[in-house]
Amino acid sequence: MPSTSPLAELLGAELPPAVAELPAEFHAELAEFLVAARQSQNNALESSVNSALKAVPLPLRGVVKKVLLG
Secondary structure: OOOOOHHHHHHOOOOOHHHHOOOHHHHHHHHHHHHHHHHHHHHHHHHHHHHHHOOOOHHHHHHHHHHHHO
16 A cells, blocks of 8 residues: 655655654654755755856856756
């Protein structure tokens, strides 16, 4: 039976059996940690891109940022 925990939804996959056996409170806590980690990674990436763009001439920054981030 597929898991419908918030953690499984965040991962986009069924939980491994060892994780699925943990209590629901742990699933919720792990999901919160995952959201926080993803947000931290996004912030670090944005900061890095902005720092790197400072080396690009001003008229080209928009184009370069669009190429890098899509």
